[in-house]
Amino acid sequence: MIENFNNKPYDKSILSELPFIYREQGSGTRYVIERFIERNHLKVKMKMELTSNEAVKQAVIAGLGYSIMPLIGIRSELSNGDLQIIPVKDFPIKSIWHLIWLKNKRFSPVAYQFLNYIKSEKHKIIKERFEWFEMYK
Numbered sequence: 001m002i003e004n005f006n007n008k009p010y011d012k013s014i015l016s017e018l019p020f021i022y023r024e025q026g027s028g029t030r031y032v033i034e035r036f037i038e039r040n041h042l043k044v045k046m047k048m049e050l051t052s053n054e055a056v057k058q059a060v061i062a063g064l065g066y067s068i069m070p071l072i073g074i075r076s077e078l079s080n081g082d083l084q085i086i087p088v089k090d091f092p093i094k095s096i097w098h099l100i101w102l103k104n105k106r107f108s109p110v111a112y113q114f115l116n117y118i119k120s121e122k123h124k125i126i127k128e129r130f131e132w133f134e135m136y137k
Contacts, residue, residue: 007087008087009087009088009089009091010086010087010088010089011088011089012040012042012088012089012090012091013042014086014088015037015042015044015088016042016043016044016045018044018045018065018066019045019047019064019065019066020044020045020046020047020065020066020067021046021047021048021049021050021056021059021060021064021065021066021067022046022048022049022050022056022067023049023050023051023052023053023056024049024050024051025049028095028097029053029068029069029070032068032093032095033068033093036068036093040090047064047065048064048065053069053070053073054073056069057069057073057074057077057083060083061077061082061083066086068093071092071133071136072130072133075132078136085136092136092137099115099118
């Protein structure tokens with residue numbers, strides 16, 4: 001178990017000391033982690049590779065290793081104390097996600113209204129549903 005009594009973030013080189021649990025090749029989470037590792041010239045010891053965030057989360061809870069997970073997938077485990085975040089310099093890793101569709105796609109009326117709703121209400125949705133992310137910055 002890692003203990004950090006002074007609450008200062010660990011250097012990101014700590015990732016090379018931990019048994020690391022990866023998502024499978026091709027996952028968005030894996031892609032973001034690998035880019036971070038490459039940019040920072042880290043050597044990480046892969047302990048295992050699993051096919052879902054839920055499987056990775058359960059492996060970490062079982063004490064099989066450590067991982068980098070999207071906050072949205074571990075909210076309840078953080079709040080109930082099953083998981084904790086290890087403070088590491090330059091974390092959290094931020095990524096940008098986009099809504100995409102075929103260029104010449106003709107939307108159904110419902111899909112069109114949904115897209116307009118997302119465009120007009122995105123700031124309100126973020127504030128109401130995702131403001132809790134701020135405590136992990």
